[in-house]
Amino acid sequence: MKNKLTSAIEAVSKVKDGDTLMIGGFLTGGHPENLVKALVDTNSAGGLTVISNDTGTKELSIYQLVKSGRVKRIFASYIGSNPETGRLLMTGEAKVQLFPQGTLAEKIRAGGAGLGGVLTPVGVGTVVEEGKKKIEIDEKEYLLEMPLRSNVALIKANKADEVGNLIINGSSRNFNIVMATAADYVIAEVDEYVKEGEIDPNHVNVPGIFVDAIVKVG
Amino acid sequence: MKNKLTSAIEAVSKVKDGDTLMIGGFLTGGHPENLVKALVDTNSAGGLTVISNDTGTKELSIYQLVKSGRVKRIFASYIGSNPETGRLLMTGEAKVQLFPQGTLAEKIRAGGAGLGGVLTPVGVGTVVEEGKKKIEIDEKEYLLEMPLRSNVALIKANKADEVGNLIINGSSRNFNIVMATAADYVIAEVDEYVKEGEIDPNHVNVPGIFVDAIVKVG
Amino acid sequence: MNNREFIAKRIAKELKDGDVVNLGIGMPTMVANYIPENVNVILQAEDGILGVGPKAEPGEELSDCIDAGGNYITTVKGASFFDSSLSFCIIRGGHVDITVLGSLEVDQEGNVASWMIPGKKVPGMGGAMDLVVGAKKVIIAMEHVGKNGSPKILKKCKLPLTAVNVAKTIVTDMAVFDVVQDEGLVLKEIAPGLSVEDVQNSTEAHFTVSPELKVIQV
Amino acid sequence: MNNREFIAKRIAKELKDGDVVNLGIGMPTMVANYIPENVNVILQAEDGILGVGPKAEPGEELSDCIDAGGNYITTVKGASFFDSSLSFCIIRGGHVDITVLGSLEVDQEGNVASWMIPGKKVPGMGGAMDLVVGAKKVIIAMEHVGKNGSPKILKKCKLPLTAVNVAKTIVTDMAVFDVVQDEGLVLKEIAPGLSVEDVQNSTEAHFTVSPELKVIQV
Numbered sequence: 001m002k003n004k005l006t007s008a009i010e011a012v013s014k015v016k017d018g019d020t021l022m023i024g025g026f027l028t029g030g031h032p033e034n035l036v037k038a039l040v041d042t043n044s045a046g047g048l049t050v051i052s053n054d055t056g057t058k059e060l061s062i063y064q065l066v067k068s069g070r071v072k073r074i075f076a077s078y079i080g081s082n083p084e085t086g087r088l089l090m091t092g093e094a095k096v097q098l099f100p101q102g103t104l105a106e107k108i109r110a111g112g113a114g115l116g117g118v119l120t121p122v123g124v125g126t127v128v129e130e131g132k133k134k135i136e137i138d139e140k141e142y143l144l145e146m147p148l149r150s151n152v153a154l155i156k157a158n159k160a161d162e163v164g165n166l167i168i169n170g171s172s173r174n175f176n177i178v179m180a181t182a183a184d185y186v187i188a189e190v191d192e193y194v195k196e197g198e199i200d201p202n203h204v205n206v207p208g209i210f211v212d213a214i215v216k217v218g
Numbered sequence: 219m220k221n222k223l224t225s226a227i228e229a230v231s232k233v234k235d236g237d238t239l240m241i242g243g244f245l246t247g248g249h250p251e252n253l254v255k256a257l258v259d260t261n262s263a264g265g266l267t268v269i270s271n272d273t274g275t276k277e278l279s280i281y282q283l284v285k286s287g288r289v290k291r292i293f294a295s296y297i298g299s300n301p302e303t304g305r306l307l308m309t310g311e312a313k314v315q316l317f318p319q320g321t322l323a324e325k326i327r328a329g330g331a332g333l334g335g336v337l338t339p340v341g342v343g344t345v346v347e348e349g350k351k352k353i354e355i356d357e358k359e360y361l362l363e364m365p366l367r368s369n370v371a372l373i374k375a376n377k378a379d380e381v382g383n384l385i386i387n388g389s390s391r392n393f394n395i396v397m398a399t400a401a402d403y404v405i406a407e408v409d410e411y412v413k414e415g416e417i418d419p420n421h422v423n424v425p426g427i428f429v430d431a432i433v434k435v436g
Numbered sequence: 437m438n439n440r441e442f443i444a445k446r447i448a449k450e451l452k453d454g455d456v457v458n459l460g461i462g463m464p465t466m467v468a469n470y471i472p473e474n475v476n477v478i479l480q481a482e483d484g485i486l487g488v489g490p491k492a493e494p495g496e497e498l499s500d501c502i503d504a505g506g507n508y509i510t511t512v513k514g515a516s517f518f519d520s521s522l523s524f525c526i527i528r529g530g531h532v533d534i535t536v537l538g539s540l541e542v543d544q545e546g547n548v549a550s551w552m553i554p555g556k557k558v559p560g561m562g563g564a565m566d567l568v569v570g571a572k573k574v575i576i577a578m579e580h581v582g583k584n585g586s587p588k589i590l591k592k593c594k595l596p597l598t599a600v601n602v603a604k605t606i607v608t609d610m611a612v613f614d615v616v617q618d619e620g621l622v623l624k625e626i627a628p629g630l631s632v633e634d635v636q637n638s639t640e641a642h643f644t645v646s647p648e649l650k651v652i653q654v
Numbered sequence: 655m656n657n658r659e660f661i662a663k664r665i666a667k668e669l670k671d672g673d674v675v676n677l678g679i680g681m682p683t684m685v686a687n688y689i690p691e692n693v694n695v696i697l698q699a700e701d702g703i704l705g706v707g708p709k710a711e712p713g714e715e716l717s718d719c720i721d722a723g724g725n726y727i728t729t730v731k732g733a734s735f736f737d738s739s740l741s742f743c744i745i746r747g748g749h750v751d752i753t754v755l756g757s758l759e760v761d762q763e764g765n766v767a768s769w770m771i772p773g774k775k776v777p778g779m780g781g782a783m784d785l786v787v788g789a790k791k792v793i794i795a796m797e798h799v800g801k802n803g804s805p806k807i808l809k810k811c812k813l814p815l816t817a818v819n820v821a822k823t824i825v826t827d828m829a830v831f832d833v834v835q836d837e838g839l840v841l842k843e844i845a846p847g848l849s850v851e852d853v854q855n856s857t858e859a860h861f862t863v864s865p866e867l868k869v870i871q872v
Contacts, residue, residue, distance in 0.1 A: 002672055026483040026520070027506040029499065053520070054560070057506075080559025081506070089558055098558075101482065102524025102566035106333070109521050114746035114788050115324070116353070116360035119334030122528060122569045125547075125600035128561075135334070137364070142334035146355070158500070163732035169420050170500030171483045173519040181743055197731035202387050203421065204734035205519075207704050209674050209696060209749055220454055244701040244738070245724040247717065271738070272778070275724075298777025299724070307776055316776075319700065320742025320784035327739050332528035332570050340746060340787045343765075343818035346779075376718070381478075381514035388718030389701045391737040399525055415513035422516035423737075425486050427456050427478060427531055 004164050004214045008038035011187040011213040015039060015152050020049040022108065022148075022179040023062060024155035027054055027081055030172030032156040032189040034217045037061040039154070040068065049073040051108070051150060053101065053175050055082040066094075075148065077101035100128060103145050105178055111147035112181025118145055153183030157206065160188055160216075162196040164208030173205060180210040187213045222382050222432045226256035229405040229431040233257060233370050238267040240326065240366075240397040241280060242373035245272055245299055248390030250374040250407040252435045255279040257372070258286065267291040269326070269368060271319065271393050273300040284312075293366065295319035318346060321363050323396055329365035330399025336363055371401030375424065378406055378434075380414040382426030391423060398428040405431045437654070439609035442627075443577050445470045445654035447536055447607050450575060451477050458482065458527070458567055460537035461505045463577050467536055470654075480532060482563040484523045487515025504563065527563065528570040535571035537564055539603075541593045542576050544641040546603040546615040549595035561598060568602040580608035580638050587640040589613070589621070611635045612652060613643060620644070625652045655872070657827035660845075661795050663688045663872035665754055665825050668793060669695050676700065676745065676785055678755035679723040681795050685754055698750060700781040702741045705733025722781065745781065746788040753789035755782055757821075759811045760794050762859040764821040764833040767813035779816060786820040798826035798856050805858040807831070807839070829853045830870060831861060838862070843870045 012035055015021060025031030040061050048071045055076055056062035065071060067084045073095045079085040089096035099107065100122045110118050119142035123129055133144040155176040157166035166188055168176055180186050188206075193216045230253055233239065243249030258279050266289045273294055274280035283289060285302045291313045297303040307314035317325065318340045328336050337360035341347055351362040373394040375384040384406055386394055398404050406424075411434045437445070440463045448470035451457060458480045459465050468488075471477060479488035481503040488503055489510040497508035518526075526532060539550040548568055551561040568574045582588055589606065606613040612625035621643035626635060628651050636643075655663070658681045666688035669675060676698045677683050686706075689695060697706035699721040706721055707728035715726035736744075744750060757768040766786055769779040786792045800806055807824065824831040830843035839861035844853060846869050854861075 026504070027502065029483060029502045029506075054562075076560060078560035078562035080562075086558060090555075098560045100561055100565035101520070101563040102528050102570075105520040105524050106331075109743070110336070112747050113324075113743035114339065114748055116337030116339060116355050116358070118328070118336050119362075120528065121332065121334060122566045122599075124569075126565065126597045128565065135362075137334050140334065144337075144353075161732060165732060165734055167420075168519075170498070170517045171481065171485055171502050172500045173517060174483050174523075175520050177519040178521050181747060181749070201703075201705070201729055201733040201735045204736075207734040207736065207740075207744070208732060209704060209744070244722070245720065247701060247720040247724075272780075294778060296778035296780035298780075304776060308773075316778045318779055318783035319738065319781040320746050320788075323738040323742050327525070330529045331525035332530055338746065340784050340817075342787075344783065344815045346783065379514060383514060383516055386737075388716065388735045389699065389703055389720050390718045391735060392701050392741075393738050395737040396739050399529060399531070419485075419487070419511055419515040419517045422518075425516040425518065425522075425526070426514060427486060427526070 004211060005193065006213050006215060008034050008215045009042045011035065011215050012039040012043050014185050015043050015045045017045045018047045019045060019152060020051065020150040022150040022153040022183055023050060023052040024174065024176035024179050025056065026174040027057055028060065030156045030168065030174050030176050031056055031060060032154040033060055035154040035187055035189045035215060036065060040064045046070040047072050051075040051148060053104065054078040055085040057081045058083065075099065077104045105175065107145050107148040108178045108182045111149035112178060115147060117147060120145055148182065150183040151185065153179045153186045155179055155186065155188050157188050157190045159192040159194060159199065160190040160214045161194050161199045164211030164214060165199050165204045166206035166211060167199060167203055168205045177206055180206045185212045186210055187215060189215045189217055191218050222429065223411065224431050224433060226252050226433045227260045229253065229433050230257045230261050232403050233261050233263045235263045236265045237263060237369040238269065240368040240371040240401055241268060241270040242392065242394035242397050243274065244392040245275055246278065248374045248386065248392050248394050249274055249278060250372040251278055253372040253405055253407045253433060254283060258282045264288040265290050269293045269366060271322065272296040273303040275299045276301065293317065295322045323393065325363050325366040326396045326400045329367035330396060333365060335365060338363055366400065368401040369403065371397045371404045373397055373404065373406050375406050375408045377410040377412060377417065378408040378432045379412050379417045382429030382432060383417050383422045384424035384429060385417060385421055386423045395424055398424045403430045404428055405433060407433045407435055409436050439579055440466060442609055442654055443607050446612065446652055447575055447577055450605065451475055451534060455533040456480055456531060458532050458535040458571065460564065462538050464536035464538060465505065480526065482523050482527060484518045484520060485511065485515065487512045524566055527566045530570055530572060532571040534573045534575060535567040536575045536577050537567065539576045539578050541588050541590055541595050542603050542606055543590045543593045544620045546601040547593045548576065548598045548603050549593040550598045552596050554596065564598050568599045573604045574602045576603050576606045578608055580610040587638055590640045591642065610638060622646050623649060625650045627652050657797055658684060660827055660872055661825050664830065664870055665793055665795055668823065669693055669752060673751040674698055674749060676750050676753040676789065678782065680756050682754035682756060683723065698744065700741050700745060702736045702738060703729060703733065705730045742784055745784045748788055748790060750789040752791045752793060753785040754793045754795050755785065757794045757796050758813050759806050759808055760821050760824055761808045761811045762838045764819040765811045766794065766816045766821050767811040768816045770814050772814065782816050786817045791822045792820045794821050794824045796826055798828040805856055808858045809860065828856060840864050841867060843868045845870050
């Protein structure tokens with residue numbers, strides 16, 4: 001069995017120029033702060049695309065990442081909590097594309113689930129429909145939203161076992177679960193690391209097959 | 219707070235002529251046998267559409283339901299375990315429509331999730347594509363699969379609390395979870411019934427808002 | 437009692453026992469403070485909670501229990517946690533009975549513009565677009581006029597829309613309107629001491645007056 | 655050793671340490687019996703299990719632990735359970751490394767016909783269509799010829815297809831073929847005691863012979 005346990009620095013060294021990154025979390029909740037900090041401090045990859053619900057808050061390292069000039073494109077649903085992302089949008093220094101939160105979650109899920117896209121009624125009649133295919137079914141219009149995938153996903157969990165099974169508690173689940181399914185390389189920052197067999201198979205939120213690297217923090 | 223606890227007979231009296239029923243389970247696993255039995259024994263609604271992964275096995279009451287002449291249409295992915303469903307397909311006594319298992323799960327999920335449909339590569343180039351819209355994206359073909367919903371869902375869970383939160387263990391989860399999201403009236407057959415607050419919010423597989431009636435068995 | 441408290445108190449009376457309710461950030465969140473004792477509603481937070489309770493006491497904050505506004509909260513008995521994917525199945529799939537949200541503008545067709553002021557403020561739509569499209573009933577909570585006294589209830593929204601034809605009830609410090617399909621705004625209630633003319637002078641939209649016009653009771 | 659054991663044993667050698675593997679019903683299930691000791695694979699059952707272990711001993715069957723064939727099974731350390739929706743995200747989303755399935759016919763374009771004989775046997779496709787489209791590698795396990803000696807490896811499948819151009823390796827009691835994109839079937843291995851001519855006489859499809867043709871070792 002491959003040992004998935006590694007350091008934050010080693011794990012984030014997977015991120016290369018031009019990569020697309022998914023970063024889990026909802027504001028400060030379930031945010032993989034230690035992984036993002038390692039990425040900011042020890043990795044110099046540029047031309048990145050970041051997919052994140054909200055690009056975090058000023059207090060988190062993702063603020064520094066967004067500010068570093070290394071991010072050329074951002075997909076998010078809400079950026080009011082990170083003024084730097086707002087600035088990039090206003091100045092055009094990065095391409096910031098906003099999606100309804102449920103649409104963003106569905107796009108990521110579709111990427112992980114091998115779907116070619118999903119039809120959602122959300123965004124019809126708004127700027128969200130710009131550039132998207134509209135499909136009418138039974139006299140109701142839907143937008144065709146295409147899947148999102150990434151090279152690397154940085155996610156946060158409470159507990160991992162040796163095979164990478166994750167438990168994510170409470171409101172920290174948010175985007176961490178779908179993102180784990182939609183990246184070529186998934187790095188999980190965890191508070192607790194236990195032996196194989198110590199997580200009840202009924203309580204696994206992310207099966208270990210999705211997780212490539214585990215970084216124990218704290 | 220509305221009391222959701224009721225009897226199987228009372229619960230299945232919700233089923234009316236012409237209704238569409240979802241029935242959870244995968245072969246014998248997670249199958250709501252007591253609810254189906256009550257439906258067979260005490261309810262005479264006809265012209266039913268049944269949505270079930272496999273329509274169970276000969277030993278289950280769903281075999282009697284399918285045999286009763288009350289079912290005019292069946293949506294399933296596998297029917298090899300219920301010879302009566304196969305007979306209805308061969309004779310044309312009921313319209314039996316088969317979907318790839320993952321497609322069936324996605325269609326039900328889409329119904330519960332307010333999506334207008336999903337695009338799947340599964341079934342392209344096979345009889346499954348008959349009558350379906352094909353959409354080409356980046357030179358790859360997908361089938362547009364439309365959502366499924368039902369009037370009533372009969373599902374099986376291990377444990378319910380007073381507000382209807384459900385725990386479903388092991389391989390019995392199968393279609394029970396998505397079906398709970400996609401019906402106007404959801405009836406859960408459970409082995410154990412506990413007070414509000416006795417299920418850890420982290421262990422809920424089906425939030426109580428989806429569940430209309432709870433039937434304690436055994 | 438200030439305007440915001442007045443509005444929140446009036447909206448609280450719209451909630452019925454058993455309703456699943458999502459309260460937006462800001463004034464809508466205040467509604468929770470005024471829910472009558474005999475009415476039990478289930479509060480949803482779109483980051484993944486059903487059964488949101490009061491804010492956490494200082495020193496008792498849990499990192500895995502924050503609401504969609506980033507506040508540390510508690511949960512009530514019977515709560516459940518889930519990820520963003522299921523959260524928006526709940527929202528977009530029509531499983532939320534009432535959503536209350538603030539808005540910049542609303543118009544007589546029920547169009548809502550709540551999420552951006554081009555060139556000035558682009559915080560992103562977050563979950564608002566999904567909520568207003570998916571919830572069974574959308575209640576708009578806002579002060580009747582802008583800071584400069586300009587009407588916010590318009591014939592046609594000028595700002596980019598959140599969604600088309602979704603608002604069902606509008607509650608302001610001056611009035612309560614219903615938005616009736618193919619009919620437009622109907623003035624149902626009016627704040628104590630105001631005349632219909634007062635309301636008309638502060639409202640750009642056309643509206644009719646309900647024959648049962650009442651004074652707002654809070 | 656009978657033909658079925660021979661085929662299962664040969665296929666077992668295709669599995670690599672760490673592979674996520676889904677074994678179809680029948681002969682493919684037998685592959686699990688021959689996996690080398692130093693190779694740890696993760697067996698998936700599409701009803702919602704990762705980490706399928708040996709069959710349950712008599713008297714130790716658990717109703718919440720059955721595989722996709724309806725057998726009571728055990729799970730290994732590090733297993734996880736999930737619902738049909740996530741199960742088919744795993745399958746269709748490319749997270750299964752190898753799927754092994756039996757087939758009625760397979761052809762030189764990699765088309766597979768495994769699920770129905772019109773007018774005779776229509777058990778439904780179950781999860782087979784999703785598996786062959788989604789898995790990274792599809793291995794077909796079948797006896798080389800039908801009961802009447804008729805070839806099953808054809809120029810073009812005659813029965814309704816399971817999927818188009820998906821088979822990567824075909825293992826029979828006579829031979830092992832790879833299906834190479836734009837090239838067709840390549841005979842890689844041959845059963846002990848047989849000549850290429852023997853294989854050709856039992857095969858309708860055109861194939862080329864690998865310059866490194868070997869005898870099948872089991």
